[in-house]
Amino acid sequence: MIRLHHVPWGRSFRVLWLLCEMGMPPDEIIRYRIGDRAMRGPGLMGVSPAGRIPALEIDGITVFESGAIVQYLCETREHLGLGRPxxxxxxxxxxxxxxxxxxxxxxxxxxxxxxxxxxxxARPSATVVKLNTLRLADTLRALEGMVAGDYLLPSGFSGADAMLGFNLFAAPYYVRMDPYPGLLAYWARLQARPGFQAAAAIEGPQEFYAKAFYEVPVDG
Ligand SMILES: N[C@@H](CCC(=O)N[C@@H](CS)C(=O)NCC(=O)O)C(=O)O
Structure with missing residues (x-):
């Protein structure tokens, strides 16, 4: 029995995707929306003490934090070759x-x-948004340098791609991606994977971002 606590297209997509890559999609997905009271209810708080997603129930245990979940899945299913021991x-x-x-x-x-x-x-701070947008762009430049061949690691797809590569779903809403052609190609390769497509089919279209691009606001 695999149960995933999930927000559509949130960080828990990393886990949904990795489970699909492993050929073991969740038996049950409990969906939440950011800001919903249910995220502070006993169901989620019982498996994730700060009420954050993802949390996974699997193998008779519960585990939260996407990085820990990716590590756990890759280590306990080492034969699938998605971790690096x-x-x-x-x-x-x-x-x-x-x-x-x-x-x-x-x-x-x-x-x-x-x-x-x-x-x-409440209004967004132009200064804070500008700073975070620039810092996000710095991490994209760094990520482009990390891609080694088709994926992050020369020997092929791994849990690290599900973990880090997923950020490329959200980053283009805030940073123009033209300076990073390597990342656009990497993201296209990730999305073409059958595991990603299986997860995306479970997920349905994203409803998180209402606009194609969010400009830095101007302080008024
Ligand atoms: N480092 C954590 C972050 C988890 C996290 O903050 N998830 C967000 C959604 S992507 C969340 O649950 N937010 C709910 C809230 O902030 O109340 C992880 O990677 O699992």
Whole structure:
């Protein structure tokens, strides 16, 4: 029995996607919306103490934090070759990518907060949005340098691609991607994978972003 606590196209997509790559899509998906009271209810708080998604129920245990879940799945299903265990030549690059995913996602989260979730009279700060947008662009430049061949690791697709590559779903809403052709090609390769397509079919169209691009606001 695999149960995923999920927000559509949120960080839990990483887990949904990886499970599909592994040929074991969740038996049950509990969907939430950011800001819903249900995210502070006993169902989610019982498996994720800060009421954050993703949380996964699997193998008779619960686990939260997308990086921990990706690690757990790759380590417990080592035969699928999606992790890079201790001693593997790519181990350090793999671990870096898992961690860097959240460096980058935390910037996206700040931009989501400012652009999507503030309600009047609260207004986004142009200074904070500009700074976070520039910092997100820095991480995209870094990520372009990390892609080694088709994927993040020369030997092929891994859990690190599900973890870090997923950020490319959100980043183009805030940063123009033309300077990063390598990332556009990498994102296209990721989306073409049968595992990604299976997850996207479960997910349906994204309803998170209402606009194609969010400009830095002008302070009034
Ligand atoms: N580092 C955590 C971050 C989890 C997280 O913040 N998820 C967001 C959605 S993408 C969330 O649950 N937000 C709900 C809230 O902030 O109340 C992870 O990677 O799992």
């Amino acid at each position: 201790p001693g593997d030549a790519e181990r350090v690059r793999y671990l870096e990518a898992l961690g860097f995913a959240e460096t980058q996602a935390s910037l996206i989260e700040q931009l989501n907060l400012n652009h999507l979730f503030l309600r009047p009279p």
